[in-house]
Amino acid sequence: MDNAVDTQKSSGRALKERTSTSHRMQQLKKHYFLYLLLAPALILTLVFKYIPMYGAIIAFKDFSPIKGIxxxxxxxxxxxxxxxxSPNFDVIFMNTLKLSFFGLIFSFPVPILLALMLNQVRKAGVKKNIQLxxxxxxxISVVVIVGMLFIFLSPTGPINQFATWITGQPIMFMSEPEYFRWIYILSDIWTGAGWASIIYVAALANVDPELHNAANLDGANLIQRIRHIDLPTIRPIMAIVFILAAGGIMSIGFEKAYLMQTSMNLPSSEIIATYVYKVGLQSGDYAYSAAVGLFNSVINVILLVTVNLIVKKLNEGEGLY
Known part of the structure; x- marks a missing residue:
């Protein structure tokens, strides 16, 4: 009797599997063109993201280019x-963490504020000019941005001319370690906040104007309309953007930090990305630099999962996944 029941259950499972496989094949044939359009992106991701993960093995080996991986x-x-x-670990790790954390805290709200302000501009021509x-x-190239910073903040630059007029002496912005972090963050906000606001502007464009009209009739002021209509609309996007930003909190761009480095501001400007470049490419210690980079990636994954769980609890179950 038991054998008959087991046989019936296994037959049922096999039938469901065949039905599911048949359904998937039908969907594949029906939407094959869409899958073809998706194929290049999948291939590029596989070739440039997943296959290179094989090279992470050298972080656990005494790698020699002659012997191979x-x-x-x-x-x-x-x-x-x-x-x-290493004696540099505390400095490098804290520099990376501080630069990323303060950058996230100060730069995250700016695109939201810009989008909310742009949403209040009613004249299309004026709005387009402001967005441009x-x-x-x-x-603008990162190299050009850093070049502009060195010119404007040099001892004879326009900003220091004003500072000299007030204090009587120039401020060494690019040489003093305490200025590096804020120059980096503020220049990042200037270059990226406008572009980052696009996603919020697009979301706010879908808000039904009747909601604002009804709020006006009820006597709601501008702040109240933003609080109860606009912000709830972009809240899911804000959550996703924040999770992704927090998940990459240790992944600071190497180029800008490296270009802004001077021999005087190294106590603040030496981060994991620049350290990996110097140890791996300049010194040729590929295995050690791979281990440092892998350590950085593991920290990012832990932060991504942790922040996603926190946001899901605070945001009524809405998170990245």
């Missing part, structure tokens, strides 16, 4: 222990 000696967590025990002005810095 598989021929190099396995050393386990040796490079990770070396990095954690705000979006333009995003298309």
């Amino acid at each position: 598989m021929g190099s000696e396995w050393v386990g967590l040796k490079h990770f222990e070396k990095f954690l025990a 002005f705000l979006y333009a810095p995003n298309f």
